[in-house]
Amino acid sequence: MATPTTTLDLSTAMLTAPVPAGHWLVILPVALCIVLGALLLTLRSRIHLHAPIAIAGLTALVVIDALLLQKVIAEGPVTMVMGRWLPPFGIAFTADLFGVLMALAGAIAALAASLYALSDTDAGHRRFGFFPLLLLLMAGVSGAFLTGDVFNLYVWFEVLLISSFGLLILGSEPRQIDGAMKYTVLNLIATTLFLVAVGYLYAIFGTLNMADIAQKAAGLRDGAPLMTLAALFLFAFAMKAAAFPVNFWLPASYHTPRTVVSALFAGLLTKVGIYALIRVMIMLMPVEREELSLLIAILGAATVLLGALGALAESDIRRVLGYTVISGIGSMLIGISIGTPGGVSGAIFYALQSIVLMTALYLAAGIAGRLGGSFSLVSLGGLYRANGWFAAVSLMLFFASSGLPPFSGFWPKLMLVKASLDVGAWWLAAALLTGGFLSTICFGRLFLLAYWRPAAAPLAPVAVGWTAAAPLIALTALVTLFGVLPEQLLSLTQQAAENLADPTAYIHSVLPEARTP
Template structure:
């Protein structure tokens, strides 16, 4: 049989033009983290070299994410498709402003935690894989923020979960195993629900490309079970974000690992759940989000109050901070419930960025409290103010920011959310947001009075300052202050990110520059 003489036209299936160099930034954070994690694993016999190589890698990750953010700000969303297959057949990494902001902020938080780990994680923990697992965790987090495919989002959730299981049991203490069991069971249930939702989504749309789904959702609203899908994704992501009534696993688990691991989890993992929820129900299923808005608002209000009241009742500062994480998730859910009206989504985006920095810093501060005061229990802490006025000042800034008080970063997103609630007529939700801030202020006031201001029973010898713990804590606190005093740029970016989610035309055009075929 003679070979065909005509050339095959590959342009209908494959990208035939060279990929612009800048578009490789979309996948570079993930590739960098996976490659460095493999190298670090091979260097487990050299713990000190491994640690410093990991810190260098985290610095490079932050620089890559900064370059990616700058490119997205300047040029809009960008897309990189695997294997040159045209979307929706090729797996797409599509980065818009929301994803780029989250990726860059997560890299800063991970860098601070990595520097802190130079003190918190000894040679034994390094040999058992702390730094390789940290890089694998960042690969999962970065992949979740940068992917443009729903199944790929599920895959990156699995990657970060696998690494988080290794991190939470690092040390193999009884308490860690107990916390890991609770953490694993609830997260695996949530992951299963997510996978079921992905299967239904594919059956309905015949594609898992986010841009493709966003353009088809309105046409299928009358014939497809989109409300079922939205409800299923809401439950799955609410479990991962530790929202009421499936929040109980977080304070039962986050206090058990090493403090630097708790800081990573509190700063990053719950925010991935919130990110996925916003991406799916705001950008892909906006009509269903509107129908579910009242339910989401009630969940948000309950989450805020449960978190604030739980913080009031706690004696262990790690569990106290865990409830503060939960209360913050409630504030972000309030923004999701309010949608674009009056800036609800922009408030949620701003609050997520603030919370990633703040909660990482709070847990690192908890480690410093324990080092200086001898433990994590409020009943046994006192006199920290006399030991170090500088550390007390840093702590006070973080506490005030967590309460949402000016002039720090937590103030502005709460102002946006309260205004959005009042503009939409949800005065009761605005009242809950303010009440949650008031109760959180009481909880942190109690912590400050007992641990810092209460006189020590005897003159305690001041603990030596360590740059490896002080530097990341001071840097994160500086960001909290900077976001509060100069919020205009971050507010503008948050509003632009929210606008891109509400109207994903630029996102879709990045994936399908010639239109959907």
């Protein structure tokens, strides 16, 4: 007698329909960087091929992220799950407007840095893996911006940190080793706190999928210690973002490696911490963010002011820029603390323009060091006479960093000041305006001393090649475009902030309709 066969309904646990071709764009940024990084390792005896392959790969990364952004704008959040297992069992990559905007800005900064590296790295740096490490770094950055799983956010943090350690010590100079020790110890502490928070999160929710957490949080809020969990995430991400009072590792380390490495770090690494903080606090734990808003606001205001004062006190251009990065982190924290769509939109706009702006400022610092033979404001001078176009480009970047119109830094500061006044937090508006005023004085001092003041001795003529000039000019043009024509970016950041506040579209992208309330 034949036994009846049992038919399993896989549709309750797995995707049974073919994956749409466009959804592969979600994982292509990570896959591309990992594959190309591995390829360069196999070509370690052919160093001359590293640069063209890496530059071509990063150009492709910009194109992929731009296509993904176009798809997300047209269709909303896009999800790709690994192994076709439905979330929360399968690991999800979810591209929403916020994540894709950050990924695209990061790819643009990395492409510019890869071109600049042609003139800033020698055969020794390339032999020890500059370009493979750069691609691994971008795999981690792209994965962090596109993952839909909190544990995998931790994993991609680890990937970018491992590659950043390698980039930081390329050259093995004593100051690099000293900077790397401070950078490593503090970031490992932050990573450990992050891992503890992830374990705590899983113990409470029984899932690490962001969409699943977002829909379960309301039902668990009365009986679970979510405030403790939120405080752990806040401290871990604030340390990674170099917020006060755990910011001292950044100015102690960012000036030690090659200029191109400093530019990558300033543009990307702290922004990943801010991205994670916005994602967790605004989308997953909005009630807990509200309870912690005063603390976040105080940390943000202190970070803005102390960063600006630190920059004003420094005499090394690279350390001035390190403190400028910190001050900008404070502005973004203020937007998170406000929590309204206007405040979050201002923080996102600030993060996007800061990725481009801080990368450009460090590239400009590298060229200034070559032209003047030093990074010290004590001995620098005459850069305006040495190279007029470079002085003009630098002045535009200084205006943007100070928040002066018509450059990119003006709009997010205006948005954050307005958001602060809208909720009655005049003291946050005052902190932002004071920080901007101090930054204006700082960069005015820098320009007067390094560019306008005559050099103590005639400067030796130094040619600025196209590999250094082209990425700097391109990034400066983008900074100017953000300032002169901000409407499109303003619209996108406002929509991204609204989507974070109401993650319904994000949840529906990740979880089937039958599983969402």
